[in-house]
Amino acid sequence: MADSTSQDAAVDVAVAVPSHPATAPKPKRPNYAVIHAAPVPLALYHSPPLIPHNPLSFLHHLYLYLFPPTCSHETTYTGVFSPVTMSVEIRDPQAVLDLWQKGFWGKGSLSRSEPTWLNRELRRLGDTEVGATSEEITRQRRDQRKEMKKERARKEKEELQKVKAAEAKGKHSNGGPSNGKPVVTDAKVVVDLEEEINGLKDFVSELAQSNDQTGLPTPPLSASEVEIQDLAPSKADVPPVQHSNPTETPAVSPPTAKSVDFKPGSKIGGTSAPKKIVLENQEHLQLTYPEAFFLAYALGVLTIHSEPDKTPISLPNLLRLFLRYSTFPPLPEPSISLSNLNPDNRFLINYVVYHHFRSLGWVVKSGVKFSVDYLLYKRGPVFSHAEFAVLVIPSYSRWEGRAEACREWDWLHSITRVNSQVKKTVVLAYVDVPTAEDVKGWEKGGDGLKDVFAKYKIREVALRRWIPGRNRD
Amino acid sequence: METDGIDGGLDAAADVDLSDETQDFRFLAAIAKKGGGGSIPKRGEKDFEPDGTNLQSSTLEDSRNAMFQALSVERTHTGKNRVTATWHPTRRLAKVHEQRGVLFKSMGRADSTGTTWLLPEELIYMVERGSLECFYDSTDVPMSVQAVYAAALAATGGLERYQVYANLRRTGYVVYRDPAQQYDELFQNVGYDYRPAERGNRGWGPQVYLWGLGIFSALFTSVFHGRKGADAFQAMVAPGAYRNYKEIYNRLLIPRRTLELPPTRRGDPLLNITFHVWKPRPNFKKSSPGPPDFYVTVLSTRDTKMPSLAQIEGLFNEVPEVASRQTGVYQLLKEGKKSVVLAVVDYGVISYMRFSDSRFLEHPLDVDPPSTAKGGKGKGRPPKKGATGNQKSKK
Numbered sequence: 001m002a003d004s005t006s007q008d009a010a011v012d013v014a015v016a017v018p019s020h021p022a023t024a025p026k027p028k029r030p031n032y033a034v035i036h037a038a039p040v041p042l043a044l045y046h047s048p049p050l051i052p053h054n055p056l057s058f059l060h061h062l063y064l065y066l067f068p069p070t071c072s073h074e075t076t077y078t079g080v081f082s083p084v085t086m087s088v089e090i091r092d093p094q095a096v097l098d099l100w101q102k103g104f105w106g107k108g109s110l111s112r113s114e115p116t117w118l119n120r121e122l123r124r125l126g127d128t129e130v131g132a133t134s135e136e137i138t139r140q141r142r143d144q145r146k147e148m149k150k151e152r153a154r155k156e157k158e159e160l161q162k163v164k165a166a167e168a169k170g171k172h173s174n175g176g177p178s179n180g181k182p183v184v185t186d187a188k189v190v191v192d193l194e195e196e197i198n199g200l201k202d203f204v205s206e207l208a209q210s211n212d213q214t215g216l217p218t219p220p221l222s223a224s225e226v227e228i229q230d231l232a233p234s235k236a237d238v239p240p241v242q243h244s245n246p247t248e249t250p251a252v253s254p255p256t257a258k259s260v261d262f263k264p265g266s267k268i269g270g271t272s273a274p275k276k277i278v279l280e281n282q283e284h285l286q287l288t289y290p291e292a293f294f295l296a297y298a299l300g301v302l303t304i305h306s307e308p309d310k311t312p313i314s315l316p317n318l319l320r321l322f323l324r325y326s327t328f329p330p331l332p333e334p335s336i337s338l339s340n341l342n343p344d345n346r347f348l349i350n351y352v353v354y355h356h357f358r359s360l361g362w363v364v365k366s367g368v369k370f371s372v373d374y375l376l377y378k379r380g381p382v383f384s385h386a387e388f389a390v391l392v393i394p395s396y397s398r399w400e401g402r403a404e405a406c407r408e409w410d411w412l413h414s415i416t417r418v419n420s421q422v423k424k425t426v427v428l429a430y431v432d433v434p435t436a437e438d439v440k441g442w443e444k445g446g447d448g449l450k451d452v453f454a455k456y457k458i459r460e461v462a463l464r465r466w467i468p469g470r471n472r473d
Numbered sequence: 474m475e476t477d478g479i480d481g482g483l484d485a486a487a488d489v490d491l492s493d494e495t496q497d498f499r500f501l502a503a504i505a506k507k508g509g510g511g512s513i514p515k516r517g518e519k520d521f522e523p524d525g526t527n528l529q530s531s532t533l534e535d536s537r538n539a540m541f542q543a544l545s546v547e548r549t550h551t552g553k554n555r556v557t558a559t560w561h562p563t564r565r566l567a568k569v570h571e572q573r574g575v576l577f578k579s580m581g582r583a584d585s586t587g588t589t590w591l592l593p594e595e596l597i598y599m600v601e602r603g604s605l606e607c608f609y610d611s612t613d614v615p616m617s618v619q620a621v622y623a624a625a626l627a628a629t630g631g632l633e634r635y636q637v638y639a640n641l642r643r644t645g646y647v648v649y650r651d652p653a654q655q656y657d658e659l660f661q662n663v664g665y666d667y668r669p670a671e672r673g674n675r676g677w678g679p680q681v682y683l684w685g686l687g688i689f690s691a692l693f694t695s696v697f698h699g700r701k702g703a704d705a706f707q708a709m710v711a712p713g714a715y716r717n718y719k720e721i722y723n724r725l726l727i728p729r730r731t732l733e734l735p736p737t738r739r740g741d742p743l744l745n746i747t748f749h750v751w752k753p754r755p756n757f758k759k760s761s762p763g764p765p766d767f768y769v770t771v772l773s774t775r776d777t778k779m780p781s782l783a784q785i786e787g788l789f790n791e792v793p794e795v796a797s798r799q800t801g802v803y804q805l806l807k808e809g810k811k812s813v814v815l816a817v818v819d820y821g822v823i824s825y826m827r828f829s830d831s832r833f834l835e836h837p838l839d840v841d842p843p844s845t846a847k848g849g850k851g852k853g854r855p856p857k858k859g860a861t862g863n864q865k866s867k868k
Binding site: 006009033036037039040042044045046047068069070071072073132160163167170297298299300315316319355356357358359360361362378379387388393397404406407408409410411412413417426427428430432442443444448449453454456458459460461462463464465466467468469470471473 | 644704706708716725766774778780785786827831833
């Protein structure tokens with residue numbers, strides 16, 4: 001109990017600090033604008049401050065301005081190519097953290113998106129120092145919604161019973177079912193309904209407030225516990241640890257004590273954990289092929305090793321690998337030739353689109369959840385929902401005698417329907433694929449691979465349902 | 474469901490859009506578990522699930538009666554408003570004997586002698602809604618609705634086209650064929666600009682960007698990041714000193730040279746604009762309607778698939794650019810400078826989709842954090858998703 005009060009006090013302080021009295025009370029979130037300030041894992045060069053009255057400093061500054069030190073690629077990362085999972089794995093904790101924070105690359109192998117497995121596991125074992133993970137927040141929200149729906153259904157049922165009772169009474173007094181009455185009851189029911197709606201609103205704000213009281217770090221409740229739990233307010237005075245592990249009460253106090261030692265320096269790695277809870281992070285970051293190739297080729301900050309012999313793969317070999325493993329089952333080895341490059345390769349087409357949107361500042365993530373190829377986030381998934389869902393559509397207008405493989409309308413309809421449910425705009429990214437002749441000799445001169453990518457043309461077409469009744473003004 | 478906008482009765486029910494209702498299918502899981510126990514799943518506030526109260530059944534009865542009453546109203550034609558026309562099969566137009574009524578404000582066209590002619594779709598539409606009586610050629614034989622359909626449907630360009638035409642008309646829009654689709658020269662000259670001023674393959678837009686590169690950084694570029702040997706796999710962002718992220722992103726841009734799309738159509742008929750559509754407005758003038766609000770292409774799911782790149786490009790080449798009033802990046806990208814509405818007809822069910830020419834290249838995002846990003850709260854954060862949509866649906 002002492003723990004819970006101290007925690008409450010801490011939360012109170014945290015709540016008191018921000019100066020937004022007008023905005024709705026919300027649990028404190030990390031400052032994502034600072035954490036994710038860098039859109040790519042490269043370092044910027046900041047010139048030293050100029051002191052104008054010192055001519056020497058001025059000269060030095062001029063020198064630095066003209067010949068700045070090379071500092072953009074100070075840290076590079078290594079990954080392992082995994083043909084089985086069709087991804088590139090990053091295992092170094094610092095690299096995982098960096099790649100997620102600076103540009104949202106990849107996804108955790110045991111998480112929905114951000115690699116949070118270790119944090120979730122620590123919290124499950126009773127560590128109160130670790131902040132709530134996004135999965136928990138989502139779950140909490142869903143539980144609240146479920147609760148609210150249950151409550152709504154209950155009230156509806158009550159209302160129905162009230163009406164039924166009133167009608168039964170009327171039947172007794174009138175001596176039979178009457179059709180003349182309902183107009184009167186109608187008005188009454190409307191009033192009742194309004195009352196009920198107000199009640200619901202109160203209930204929702206109550207929920208929000210109770211959430212605020214506890215602060216965010218509340219472990220998720222299992223479904224059964226939610227049912228036992230009557231309403232949210234009671235959550236406030238129960239220590240969160242007991243929720244997650246009600247049976248192991250003796251084990252509750254040691255973890256909290258331990259977590260204090262546990263805190264410094266080991267949020268992800270867990271390497272310096274002193275005593276019993278030594279959690280090895282079993283999660284790694286998975287990069288898709290386009291992500292890995294973008295980091296390796298375009299940015300030049302990633303070296304990729306092959307699994308068995310741990311030798312770095314050169315970029316030409318990496319391209320060869322990705323071309324080969326772009327489909328399942330992989331293409332036969334002899335069919336891949338860099339000098340005789342086949343531009344109609346799924347990896348190349350996907351990469352060109354990925355690169356296109358990345359280079360325009362979008363954070364591009366896989367859209368497999370919404371049956372599209374990519375999702376486009378402005379700044380990143382922690383800031384806002386994805387606004388655009390991109391479908392990659394190869395087009396072969398330059399290929400002699402090759403018919404366009406157009407999809408059926410129902411395919412498009414189902415995808416637009418799914419995406420309108422989640423309020424995303426579907427964008428058709430038509431990629432006009434060059435022919436093998438178009439790209440021949442690319443490796444000999446000019447800009448090399450960049451020239452190849454430049455030969456693909458991309459045209460974006462945004463789709464919206466157009467409703468006649470909505471567009472008349 | 475659909476009412477005639479010209480008559481003024483706009484049905485609120487037509488505004489209900491199912492796509493705005495967020496559906497939750499978790500309730501189906503319980504049924505699957507029980508092995509289809511036969512009970513109706515309960516969810517949401519719906520009025521049509523029988524709850525056994527008199528209140529509900531009487532409300533239902535009332536609304537049913539109201540509907541029957543509305544349908545059973547006797548429709549009369551006064552002699553004063555009787556409009557007649559003659560179908561001319563050779564010219565594939567209907568000659569109006571004397572035009573009366575409000576419908577002619579946006580339908581038909583008068584020739585130099587003052588005679589008004591109706592297009593076949595206009596004829597079917599008017600006969601179908603009981604506004605006009607039609608006779609066949611010079612025989613003075615009155616035509617039934619079926620006869621009008623039989624005689625004039627082929628000239629409308631097919632059932633799908635007429636279905637879309639009638640749907641848009643009933644919703645209140647003014648609809649004309651694209652002048653290129655008109656077979657009679659009377660309807661070919663229209664009093665407005667509808668073709669883009671400048672034709673040709675300009676769809677790819679300016680491709681090479683040098684934004685933000687000052688003269689000094691350009692100098693650095695040449696000095697420090699110049700070609701270091703012809704390495705085909707040279708990283709696009711070479712190690713160096715970058716003062717902001719925009720410099721890095723400039724290097725990541727792939728300059729796409731404007732390549733000529735070969736005008737190969739390969740026997741595949743290109744899509745065309747079918748209809749020009751105007752929003753309903755009281756002062757609409759047939760003689761000078763102004764530029765259309767929408768360009769609609771009618772497609773049938775029976776014989777078409779999703780449009781190819783060449784087809785889309787052909788469509789965008791047929792419509793003029795429209796300056797957007799929007800300023801937000803999301804809105805600009807969603808609306809595009811050009812847009813075409815595709816009416817996809819699936820055996821009578823019409824689904825309209827607006828294809829917009831969004832040009833992501835012309836709207837790169839800011840990659841550098843705003844200089845005063847210390848607080849970071851609410852700064853530069855895009856507006857809440859779907860805010861505009863919600864406003865609309867709550868109207």
